[in-house]
Amino acid sequence: LxxxxxxxxxxxxxxxxxxxxxxxxxxxxxxxxxxPDKKLYTFEPTSSEEILSPLLGGKINVKLISESWDEILRLA
Known part of the structure; x- marks a missing residue:
């Protein structure tokens, strides 16, 4: 398929x-x-953050992604 x-x-x-x-x-x-109860996560703050602030839940943990990259690829 x-x-x-x-x-x-x-x-x-x-x-x-x-x-x-x-x-x-x-x-x-x-x-x-x-x-409407879901939250978005961003890598870096943007200039429109004030508009989006009710939707934002926090920043993405890039360090955690980098440290886990081999395992992420293995899973995929």
């Missing part, structure tokens, strides 16, 4: 699944319940 897009309901959604789908080259399209 040539998977181009993966769909799931709310219980199948995690940040890790988003990342794995991206690493494997296909889209992840979850149907997410309670979307």
């Amino acid at each position: 040539q998977i181009q897009e993966h769909y799931t309901d709310t219980s199948g959604y995690t940040e890790q699944v988003f990342a794995m789908c991206h690493l494997l080259g296909f889209k992840f399209a979850p149907r997410m319940r309670d979307l």
